[in-house]
Amino acid sequence: MVVKVYISGISGNKEVKKRQQRVLLILDSKNVQYEVIDIAEPENEGLKDFMQTNCTSPGATISDPNPRHPLPPQIFNDDDYCGDYDQFDLANEVDEMEKFLKLEPSDSAPLTSNAELKLDNGEIHSEDVPKEANETKDAKEEESKDENVPDNNESKSDAVDAKVENGDENEKNNEQEDEEEEAEEE
Numbered sequence: 001m002v003v004k005v006y007i008s009g010i011s012g013n014k015e016v017k018k019r020q021q022r023v024l025l026i027l028d029s030k031n032v033q034y035e036v037i038d039i040a041e042p043e044n045e046g047l048k049d050f051m052q053t054n055c056t057s058p059g060a061t062i063s064d065p066n067p068r069h070p071l072p073p074q075i076f077n078d079d080d081y082c083g084d085y086d087q088f089d090l091a092n093e094v095d096e097m098e099k100f101l102k103l104e105p106s107d108s109a110p111l112t113s114n115a116e117l118k119l120d121n122g123e124i125h126s127e128d129v130p131k132e133a134n135e136t137k138d139a140k141e142e143e144s145k146d147e148n149v150p151d152n153n154e155s156k157s158d159a160v161d162a163k164v165e166n167g168d169e170n171e172k173n174n175e176q177e178d179e180e181e182e183a184e185e186e
Helices: 014-029 042-054 085-093 131-144 152-185
Strands: 003-007 034-038 074-077 080-084
Touching: 003 014, 003 042, 014 034, 014 085, 034 042, 042 074, 080 085
Parallel strands: 003 034
Antiparallel strands: 003 074, 074 080
C-alpha cells in the first residue's frame, strides 16, 4: 500500500501551499513512505479527475470555505480515500496517523529512542544501558577524583582574594593620584 498525496504545484492560494508543505513535512518526520501527485501537471489530468470524484471532504480553506472542487492536499492510501488536510491535521494531533493513513503497523518505520532520564541527583538511567555500564561509569568517576588536584572552591577563593588585594592597591593608587592633583592645583 502506498500513501498518495495529491497536491497542486501552481496553486495561487497561500493557505493551500502551506497545508501541502505541512503534510509532506509531517509525513517525512514520521518516516512514512508516500508518493506526491501534482494534479497541475498536464499528464496527471486523469489522476486529478480521480481525486476530485473520490474525495468526500472538500478541503475548504478560510479564503474558500465552499470550494467547487476538492482542494489539495488530499490524501489516499492507494485508491482508498483517507481525508483532506483538516482530517490529517486532527489525526496528527491525536497521534492516530497510522489509523488515518490506513497503514498496517509494519508499513511505517518504528520509532526508536535512546532517551536517557536524568534524575535530580545527577544519575543517568536508560533502559538501553546495562547496569554494569552505569556501575563502571561511577567507578571511573571515583578514580578520577585525585587528592593532588586542588578543590575548585579553594582556587576560586584564592582568585577572589587576589582580586580584592589588587582592588585595594588600585584604590590606594587612585587616592594618591587625587592628592597629588589637588596639591598641584594649590
